Amino acid sequence: MAEEPPGVPRRILPAIALAQLAGGSLWFATNGVMDELQRDWGLADSALGTLTAAVQLGFVAGTLVFALLTIADRFSPRRVFLACALAGAAINAASLAIPERLAPLVAIRFATGFFLAGIYPVGMKIASGWYRRGLGAALGVLVGALVLGTALPHGLRALGSSWAWPTVVLAVSAIAAAGGLLMHAAVPDGPFLGRSARMNPRALALIWRDPALRAPAFGYFGHMWELYAFWALVPLIVASRLSGPALSLAAFVTIAVGFIGCVGGGVLVRRFGGARVACAQLATSGLCCLAAPWLLDAGPAVFAAWMLVWGITVVGDSPQFSALSADAAPRELVGSVLTIINCIGFALTAILIPVFAEAVASWSLERVLPFLAIGPLAGLAAMRRLLR
Numbered sequence: 001m002a003e004e005p006p007g008v009p010r011r012i013l014p015a016i017a018l019a020q021l022a023g024g025s026l027w028f029a030t031n032g033v034m035d036e037l038q039r040d041w042g043l044a045d046s047a048l049g050t051l052t053a054a055v056q057l058g059f060v061a062g063t064l065v066f067a068l069l070t071i072a073d074r075f076s077p078r079r080v081f082l083a084c085a086l087a088g089a090a091i092n093a094a095s096l097a098i099p100e101r102l103a104p105l106v107a108i109r110f111a112t113g114f115f116l117a118g119i120y121p122v123g124m125k126i127a128s129g130w131y132r133r134g135l136g137a138a139l140g141v142l143v144g145a146l147v148l149g150t151a152l153p154h155g156l157r158a159l160g161s162s163w164a165w166p167t168v169v170l171a172v173s174a175i176a177a178a179g180g181l182l183m184h185a186a187v188p189d190g191p192f193l194g195r196s197a198r199m200n201p202r203a204l205a206l207i208w209r210d211p212a213l214r215a216p217a218f219g220y221f222g223h224m225w226e227l228y229a230f231w232a233l234v235p236l237i238v239a240s241r242l243s244g245p246a247l248s249l250a251a252f253v254t255i256a257v258g259f260i261g262c263v264g265g266g267v268l269v270r271r272f273g274g275a276r277v278a279c280a281q282l283a284t285s286g287l288c289c290l291a292a293p294w295l296l297d298a299g300p301a302v303f304a305a306w307m308l309v310w311g312i313t314v315v316g317d318s319p320q321f322s323a324l325s326a327d328a329a330p331r332e333l334v335g336s337v338l339t340i341i342n343c344i345g346f347a348l349t350a351i352l353i354p355v356f357a358e359a360v361a362s363w364s365l366e367r368v369l370p371f372l373a374i375g376p377l378a379g380l381a382a383m384r385r386l387l388r
Contacts, residue, residue, distance in 0.1 A: 007191075012130050013138055015186040016123060017145040019081065022179025023119035024149025026088045026112050027055060029172040030095070030105070031232065032153025032248070033165035040165070041100040049357025052232045054106045056350035058113025059120075060343045064199075066117050067339045073195045077126045078184050084118025085180025089173040091115065096166050119179075120146055121342070126183070129190025140266030140319045144259035147315055150231065151255035158248035203336035206329070215386050216278075216324035217341050222379020223282060223317055224345035226289065226372045229356040230314050231255055233369075234307075236360055240296060241303065254311040261316020269320065274327075275386035278320035282383075284313040286376030292369035324386070 030037065030051050038047060066072065072080050091111045098104040123142060131138045152175070156168050163171075207217045238250045261281060268277045288295075288310035295306040322338060329337040359368045 008130050012187055012190075013127070013141060015182060016127050016130075017141055019085075019179040019183035019187070020119070020123045020142050021145040021149040021152070022175045022182070023081070023085045023088070023116070023123070024146040025152040025172045025179075026092050026116060026119075026176050027150045028052075028153045028231070029092050029112070029169055030109060030153075031235070032157045032172075033168050034235065036165035041102075041105075043102055045361040046354065046358055047102055048232060049354030050102065050106060051109050052228070052357075053350040053353045054109040055113035055116070056228065056346050056353065058110035059116050060113075060346045060350070061110075062114035062117025063121060063339060063343055063346075065114075066121070067199045067335070070195075070198065071118070072122050072125050076189055077122050077129070077193070078187055078189065080118050081122045081126065082180040082184040084115040084122070085176050085183070088112050088115035088119065089177040089180075092176070093170055093173040095169060121339075123183070125193075126187060126190070129193030130187075131190075132192045136269065136319070136323050137266045139322070140262050143315070143319045144262035147258040147262060148256050151252045151258075154235070154248045154255065155252035158245045158252055161245035161248070198336075199339065200333055200336040203329070203333045203340050206333065207337060207340060210328070211385060213325060213328040213337065215383050216275075216321050216328060217337075218382035219278060219282065219379040220318075220321035220325065220341055220345055221348060222375040222377070222382065223321060224348050225352060225375020225378070226285060227314055227318070228349040229353050229372055230285075230289075230310070232353050232357060233360060233365075234311075237296070237307070237365060237369075240365065241300070250307070254307045257308055257311040258315035261312040261314075262319055264312075265316040265320060269323075274320040274324050275383060278317040278324065279380060279383050279387060281313040281317040281320075282376045282379050285310055285317075286373045286380070288313070289373035289376065290370050293366040296366055296369075 031048070034048055034051075037043060038045070066080075091108055095105055095108045098108065123146075124139060127138050127142055128135055153168065153172055156171050157163075157165075160168060160171070207213055234254050235247060235251045238247050238254065242250055265277050265281060272280075288306060291306065295303060298306065325337060325341055326334050356368060356372070359371075
């Protein structure tokens, strides 16, 4: 856990992290029960990619709307967080009341992603209002909390192995709503909370023109090529060895250990620098992709170690890319730069997740997983100038 700067109440970072974890559980609420959902609703295998991509596109749309309308500046960020957590929870629960067809569920997942834009980025803004010093370490904890939240539906499915899948969906909604209430009750607006600059389209050209900014931005895009596709495919990878509650538990652990990469990376940055830490994690996760044809058939201990290393490193570089991009951007354009980079990264995942899900349905995992390495390899190439 990050060290509290003087004057910051001890409850602040744990409260923000718990609220972020709870709200982030909405992200994979459907993925955690995908097998049962496909069986009961008669959905095709491709539904995995379609539904996951819908959340990503909703998040991109929400991020742009929130930024263009400066929602978190017009209103208290903790109230925005509360409203979005409650709205996301209600919409997620509404998936149990719609016709049992793919199209209405895609709309539900898109809307859920839209309101996640008022949870993840707004939670970061709330933290920045409290942490002028030590913000990088705090953000590492918060990204790690979001990772735990993303894994949580799989954990609930393992914990409630006797539950009907609608119970898991409702449990996720209840947890997300509780996270919004926690944020509103326990975290007042911080003393350093400032207004964000308006979205400036000049930032898009700057990302391409400025080599110092282009390096971490394209490194992040390479990271995103792999990250969400891997998370979406984790249950399918684990299903080659396990089934039932054991499968859900293994999927939870594989995703949740990313918390270690996020927090541990924040600690290592102090000694080795953000660029080296990000590249080391990106290279390691890329090697995990390339090793898939051999390790999918490895012994249980080697298979488990491979999945844990992959789970830790696939997301641990994320806070570093954000920090490096923020450091390279002109101060007046930091908000616009980060918003555009995030939107491009998540839009990329919305394109690639269905592609990889369809590929796995048509081909074997041994043939598909190495293609995830294209992102890390491209990201490492983009980051070379920062390692000189």
